[in-house]
Amino acid sequence: MIYHLNIGEYLTRKVCQVAKRKRIEMAEIAMGAEVKLFGRLKKEVENIRIELDYIACFLRQTDPMVDKEDSNGGFKLWAQHVREVAFQIEDVMDEYKLYHDPVARQQQQGLMASLSRIGHMVQTAKRQLWAASKIRDIKTSANEIKERSERYGEALVGIDSPRQELAHRLADAELKRTIVSVVGMAGVEKTTLVRKAFDDEIMRGQVEVLLRTMMRQMYESRKQSPAVRVDAMDGVELISICRDYLYDKRYIVVSDDVWKEDFWRHIEHALLDNNKGSKILMTTRSMNTAEFCKKSSLVHVHNLEPHPLEKAQELLRRTAFQYDEDKQCPEELNGLTFELVKRCQGLPLAVVAIGGLLATKGKDVGQWKRLLESLSAELDGSPHISYVKQILSFSYYDLPYHLKGCLLFMGMFPEDYPISCKTDSDVDRRGVRKRETRSLVQVSVIDSIGDVRNCQLHDLMREVVVSKSKELSFIQTCPENLSNHDCVARHLSICNKSNNFPMVVGNYQTHSAIFFNIEELPKSFCFLLFTKFKLLKELDFEGAPLTYIPEKLGNLFNLKYLSIRDTKVKKLPRSVGKLHKLQTLDLNRSSVSELPVEINMLFNLQYLVAYYKDKQSIYSINSLRGMKLYSNFGSLESLEKQYEVDLEAYSGGNFFRELARLKQLRKLCITKLKSESGNALCDAIQQMIHLQSLRISSIKEEEPLHLHTMPSPPVFLRCLRLRGILMKLPGWIYELRNLTKLTLEWSRISDDSLQILGVLPNLLFFWIFEGYSGAQLHFHKNHFKKLKDLRLCWLNDLKRLIIDEGSLTLVEHLELGLSPQLEELPATISHLKCLKTLSFNNMPIKSVQKLLPDEGSDHWKVRHIPNIYFLYFTVKGAQHRTYKLGDSRLLEFLS
Template identity: 40%
Template sequence: MAETAVSPLIDRLLHLLTQEAKLLGGIHGEVADIKDELESIQSFLKDADAKAVAEQDIDEGVKTWVKQVREVAFHIDVAIDQYLLQVALHDPHPSGIRGTLQKTTHLLKTIIPRHNFAAKIQEIKASIQKINERSKRYGFQSTAQGSCSGARGISWNNDPRKDTLYLDNADVVGIESSIDELISWLVGGSPHRTVVSVVGMGGLGKTTLTKKVYDNQMVKGHFDCHAWISVSQSYKIEDLLRSIIKQFCEGRKELPSSGIDAMDEQLLVNKLRDYLPQKRYVVVFDDVWKIEFWDSIKHSLPDNQIGGRIIITTRNSEVANYCKKSSHVHVYKLQPLPRDKAWDLFCKRAFQFDFEGHCPANLEKLSHDIVEKCGGLPLAIVAIGGLLSTKEKNMFEWKNLHDSLGFEFGRNPHLSSVNKILSLSFEDLPYNLKSCFLYLGMYPEDYSINCIRLFRQWIAEGFVKEIEGKTLEEVAQEFLIELIHRSLVQVSEVKLDGKVRRCRLHDLLHEIVLQKMKDLSFCHVLSKQESSFEGQVQRMSVNKVSYNVLKGFKDKKIHSLLLFNLDELPKSFMSPFFSNLKFLKVMDFEEAPLDHIPKDVGSLFHLRYLSLRNTKVKKLPKSIGKLQNLETLDLKQTLVSELPIEINKLRKLRHLLAYYHDYGLDFSLASQKGVKIQNGVGRLEELQKLYFVDLNHGGVDLIKDMEKLR
């Protein structure tokens, strides 16, 4: 997790070195040194992340060191923003004598800001060097040196998933029909080798279901050879092949070949291929993470055309699909427990020794709320029910757990297995997808997120990088699809063309994301439960708080601000509010009680995303033309009927969305209104969506102007 603070910053410094080389003047080398130091630190951060995943003890010295790295990364980010605001904002473009004079004037005007930036860079460089030296003094080793081989895995002693192999029948509810269907796929069907893949998010019960199928007497009797292999994130293919051979031999009461422990991968593959021609086999590979796993294993378990079966459990649907390249595949997408089954399982666990297994009337409402929060996840239901079975059966204890569930995941040993299992999927993400995933936590619990809105925010944040031949929006779409395939994001609505329109986080994942955002200083969430904040924070999500709370935003270096469910935002508050947030990149006022945008909006040089959707704003100030970096301007369902001519100065604008639909009218042309726009829109070279324009205002001249758009 710690790496998420540094990796994007290295990208930003590299961009600064290449794009702003002339402006950096004599401190170009200092900035390059900082980038190199951060790259050196990055390998240690990867190691710290890997150790955290493996649940190895991390001493307080390492934790303090990681915290210091995050703090200095924050300071570098702010310094870059200040530099761009004070210096690059005034960089002249004209050429010739006039251009030379302007450049000379510009250099004179920016001597002090340049001097300040140079001093700040020197200070930051000294801090980073101290941090790097401290890492060596603590004896940290980087992953590049091989210090943490296999750290991405979890030892059997600490593996929370082992409990699912030994669940009592009382803890197994609602999977009877699933067991029957999987058994029919194993013992029936084609004689060719077949892969049965059980797919679903962590904690859904994939291992439990598969173990019940694997242990079924019909399955045991049908196959000549059986093997259960736990794969996990870290594995050696030779160890897996040896385990298969040994389990096959043990089940048939045979002795494995002498020297098997010394065989390399090729010899082990040949040994299995020689062993299996006339035998029906079933092999379970539990908890597969990477699609490359199939390439490693497919040749060792041949298609002997007498009914070989391979079962794979995975959180990633792409793992299942990849097997289709060379084998018959059945995919079973395990679903959350329905409400009635979830309730039965909860009562069995929470009241197993009380009230004859039934919930008392005074606890029913809170119990149903707790079960609802589990979202049909058996692991969570069993863990939370087990925890509550140890508590007094009263309203105080039940409400206390309900209100602090997110906090309890991080500290309560009864719930640590849930936290670990759900966190594994997050830790397996590359750093850029980690940032994208964490961003979903800025939306309130149970919020159905508009995917296009999310993509544009990701892009504005810099999470999405250009790929040749694709738009940034197409790359963002691929990011979301990968998060969905990894069972981290749920689809809540699909378009007619099959693309995802809306998505959401599982409630328990949302709780865990909130904790991770806080630990990483990624975002602070202001709500009725927590309406104050202090320290460094890059992003703010505000939900159901009074506007008085927002007054505490003074001098905060916030990148993103998302507002939800506010009651009021008075005009007297908005102007100082804008002037205090000079570093904003994302400002989302969607559905806020807003009818006015102050002229100060033009001072937000870094702003890339501005949404006023579903507000009562009627007019945009002329200063909107100063937002040189604005990429998205969303005015849907506002009362803005005409755009100022200054809008044509926004050369980076990609999405200009402005219309009003009157849902009180039957569908007709009169029910939808576009905006009036001045000629000159053809200068918006990056524009890719313009929605809608009132052609009665611009007519033929406007159409000719729009021909210039690329």
Template identity: 35%
Template sequence: MAEIAVTYLLDKLTSLTQEEVKLLKGVKEAAAFIGDELEQIKAFLRAADQKEKKTPQLEVWVKQVRDVAYDIEDALDEYRLHLTQRHGNDFHVSLAKIIKTLNARHQFGSEIQRIKSRVVNISEARQRLIQGEATVVDSKKWLDRRQDGLLLEEADLVGIENPKKQLVSWLIPGPGDTGGKVVSVVGMGGLGKTTLVKKVYDDAQVKLHFKYRAWMFVSQSFKMEELLKDMLQQLYRVKRKPVPQEVESMSNDQLRTKIKNFLQQKSYLIVLDDVWHVDDWDAVKLAFPNNDGSRIMLTTRIAEIASASCREFNGKVHPLNPLSPEESWTLFCRKTFGDQNSCPPDLKGLAESILGRCEGLPLAIVALSGVLATKKYTTEQWDLIQRCLADELEENASLNNMGKILSLSYNDLPYDLKSCFLYFSIFPDKHPIDQMRLIRLWVAEGFVKEREGMTLEEAAESYLYELLNRSLIQVAGTSSEGRIKTCRIHDLLREIIISKSKDQNFLAVVRGQNVINWPEKVRRLSIQKPKQDVQQSQSISQLRSLLIFRRVDSLSLSEYSNPIPFPLDFKLLKVLDLEGAPLEIFPNEIIKLILLKYLSLRYTKIKAIPSSIKSLKNLETLDLKHACVTALPAEISQLQKLRHLLVYRYEIIYVNINSKYGFKAMPHIGSLRCLQKLCFIEADHGGNELMTELGSLKQLRRLGIVNFRRENGVALCSSIENLTNLRSLSITSAEENEIIDVGNLSSPPLFLQRLYLAGRLEKLPHWISSLHSLAKVSLKWSQLLGDYDPLQPLQDLPNLVHLEFLQVYEGDTLHFKAQGFQKLKILGLDNMDGLKTVDIEMGAMPLLEKLILKRCKLLQRLPSGIEHLKKLKLLEFFDMPYELIMTIRPDIEGGGDYWKVENVPEINNTYWRDGGWDVKSLERSIEGESSATTRMASHELPSYWK
């Protein structure tokens, strides 16, 4: 709906009326009037958004609201553009500039007055719609149909027996099982939560145990009074008695008390299906006595509700997962081909492609299968459906209903999150969505509202977790310490939000056409796999965001006559993402984009940034990661709003101290007071003066330094004491034997989570043991002497989950003491030339999941006590001695240590050969045979070694 555009605009209008800018008489008043009217319009839009079917008059009115919102935004940004151009860099404003500014004010004032008249007309039309009762919401009919759509038929159930057995076992009380319990089933819409729970509810064993049962559909728009009365009716029906007459006139509190008294001393099972809000659960739960053996089951799309309900009642959460590929294929064939239950060979490729779009979602598989079953079994028909799935979702009745079910989660979102969720449609299909990239884009777009005590990026991260909590997006990749690195969205949800984005003119997606017909007044444009001769068919001067997606490895300039498929003449542009574009020279057109907030030239071949970049006064993110830039102009220091400065590249090779490359920092870098991320500056260009300036960057969250020298230590320590917000610190020495002197740090950043020190250390910094927030520590080339224990300062860190040692210790023994490293999950030991033994006492590293041993030439036996690591899931050897590997081969005589690791699910033995990795997986079959070899390139190594 247009509500997103209106909400965004209201924030801008508020900012305008508060800014100290001289506007013509009446302009501020007109802007305030427009703001007041838009608040009323927004409330009406929210009510209208609940209507399943909208009248043509309402749809026309909504489009008018969206158009006027966009026109006001254009007028505001045009005016801001003139203000920015007026100031420039010259304090002596010429007469021509003064006249130009006055003209701009007059034009802006006139435009605001014209828009005010349009807003008045729209408000009058709203009143007519209200009088015509156009806002009456009839959701009951839809909810009834929705219940039928959620309940997949018994014949549609595949792979349900195991989760059903698990849930039944949780419901039936065992010996000594006291008190009530909640069992919650959580997952995205369409997974079959209701179907699964209904089968459990109807199970003979469950019916026998629970005499009093009731099934309640909660949904988004339920009424508490009706739900409680319905529950009483179901319970009295079991008793074969009518509901007492006085129930009809009872309040909600009285109804809850009535239910509680009824259920006292009874063994009951209550199902609350489709709970959307914690407040709803908090209100309903008061009706349930905590009887021994009683049970409450919930289904919900929202993880917070599942966990909250189970915390209070000592319950259990069952996350419902998508079907496996095998289960999906079985269901697909059953529903598409009926009795044949097999796919014709000529359709198998298309069938697998279409099925892949469903990603194991039972409701989607059944809906799509129903469509295909009505079509001719020809490749032409099926290929057409595959290519036009978005249109099928709107036009086909069964797919349309499925789309509405999946859309419920979107409709329930708070309005400030709807823009953030729609933004996922800007990324190509199957494209990994980097969490930090997404957060920086949201901030630049203006989607994120300020929250007290949070940076905008921290607020945006909370938005991301809210979308995860609501099962709308999924985690695709995590860092070793558990941070989200990449996320993804289900294919069909993506198709739905692409359709919504198109309807709302939120953004347009273009996939490689030679000639592009731009949508009218498009605000955001995602160009995916552009052809070399793309031409626009009309002007899109109002564009705010442009993202061009190419394959990162397609950097050959010879493939393109023009690396950017059209001129960058969008004066109102705020986001420009050219990641992977085959550029060698910085495009001059960018300098004219004065309102630009986000600029990414990541993975380009650009070597230099011009001094004219100083014109981009509003720039917040400059992303040059994996470009070829090695120095920045001094004028960068004039970009006072810069929050993220990423200028570095690295090479994934076996061992090379020069594998990470930073940039020569410009003078006065300390003036960039808003910087949160600065990676990676070269300490040998600027020296102690540069290290001292870093102390002014008090907003820094991440700092990366390369080419560090011992004499820089005192100045850097003094600066770090001012960086109280620092979360990640990386220091790499200029040479392998260069000492990193950071011992003078008396007050380290208390919230530091990641510490990377690559260089020689005389001993570990004394302050490291006080950093209780540390989750990851990576030490390289420390060369600590054998009489020093490097584990002692680290073993009691309460949140350390990842520890890497590379050429850290010259002694022959590492001893992991009992009760040490209680949270550690990943341990890597690399290139410890003198290391002969590793001892692990019982009770040490109880949560360790991954142990990586690499190039320790004298370590010829497994770590002593490795059998105590009961949580170990992966044991990885890189270029380890042949003698050690032989001790764990179950098929070779002398493999006497195999028993210590026989319960580890995955053991890999990897060797570096001819610039790549030969990976041998130790598979423990009954015959005791080892598996074949897999060949991997260096860049394919697991992330914990990158």
């Protein structure tokens, strides 16, 4: 058979074949060039990474010197330039990772044979050339900084000889008090020299100096001369002679302003425990230092709190008018004194400093008002307030290096803003905890079991933090001039109630952005945020007027934290699957109810939180709306918190097999569970050995919860909440030795299985809401030994409540009702001496009248309780009125 081939078609085909070969050759050449360039660049990046490690080490070592050096010193300027180089290295490394991520490169392998692959390689080569050029510039800058430091004497050279001389001067045996002064102009390393001298090994004998001083003072206190020459003794001999001296004596030793934990380890062997009632008094700002002594001694920690506002106001008046003849505060200034001490939040040091400042302003109301309005400016300009700043700064300077950045981050939050301390919160995920920050962070809200919920910075401490943050280019706060091309702040805090939203241009090297009080979020700014700020690691839109997240979200390759809590966003883009470094995804109270399947690609995700609480049906079993997950979500094996998951759409065992793969879970909330799935859920939970909090709700109030088959429950479980019919408590609950909080809702337990809960050793909070159907509830002696909060609500069948003497001994809050058949309050409630608050829900008027102070026959049962409340509801769960016993409004209501 003969085929006729058109000559035009033939030529076209040959041209295409030639072009294809050329494309392949070009691709091979481009690939070869890319491989060589990539190899060289990879080595350069590794070298610059090592350089960054050295810089980090340098900054850690010099940080205390910078903090205490004169603000005009060259050393401080040098450290600032080095820090900026570190920022540049971080940025170029982030950009490098952005375009050379192994996962991203793997996704592109399928394009190798296409023409677009050549374009991709060209773009990659351009980026690599840019990165190489940037690295060269950074190296040049680093070398120039080094040359300048040597040129202008900023380097730590020539310091060894003066250091040794100074150390010898400080450690010599001269008994007479000696003042050693280090004198010199700003920038000649006075502070550095002194610090180096104290770090010198010669000064490591300061413990011996302390022991010698202590021995002399002991002898002097008894007007005796030392029996031997203590100056010539070493540490072991000093400890021995000190123990011999104290053998038969009752003594008291005072150590002021102790900062180091190992202080006690050095001196404890010298201070003999001879059972004579000896005391050691120590002041410190560090709770860790105070509690370190517990390893070998009985310790009492007296936590000194700020003054109450009334007492602080009295202190302010006394200080402000100390030079007046009558020493009285004029009536017109009383209100201002109260506002000023509120600003100081009762901190005596701050109150005295501001009082000293006011003492120079007389009784001029205008000056007092101006001070109140511009206290922030005064903090930097006044010698009085600067003294407070200096004292507070010292606490910041003494923090470990890694915690300084954590504390500085708190400066992003507006003044008096409550900062959440929950597991996935802004503060806790950066390691800022009250103990570690030595009381620089104030607790503002504590929950029912004693856990800290919210904290905040003391106003004056916040001023110090904000000042330091700006100095270090750590935070840029808006509304300020964000159009500044020189802005290099790593963290962006945007607080703007006006519609005049700032436009950000120039530098896009910001690592985190957080929004407060935003009334309008322009699309132009959102476009910049998702397209230009590619190095963002944290993005917090909580409460912002945000309605959607664009596909460009996937550009934020380095993102670790994303919150759209309390926004109107309904859907996440599929590009969220590209955020392979994402650790926290907070969707609380947003409109997102279903997650894209690409979420399963987030292998580093630790916190996945999404629920919406229906305020109209808060006491309904379905008041919480959860999220729906696609299959194969078990790939999220790093997940620690999954809250909460809606099971209504799931059937079969595949969901629970995937759930069982999440072995790192610490908090889990399941909603709309069907009866037939209970055993499968228990099997999955058994695999979660780290689980601390568990919440399970059935699909409806009438649906039983079958949760009895769990031979090995999670031993670290602290909080358990079950919503649904149980009839009888699962036996595994009694094995939860670490359980602190238990809530049973709609359980309708009718037997005495509740009694066994009384032996749980650590239970602090126990709440029953329609959880018991028996006629009698008995709390036995020696049960519930640690319980602090007990709530027995909506027990419609309860007729008799029995509280044995010796039960509920530590309960501080007790809530009862609605229990219409419970006519009498047990007499033994008078034995609950720790009870601070007693609340009754919809208590019958006759029963209330029995508790009235004058004519009430049962008042003697409750007269020791400071706060007694009567709550009345129109419908279940909808609070209508609250009255306090002794309030005239209660009598009006009863009448």
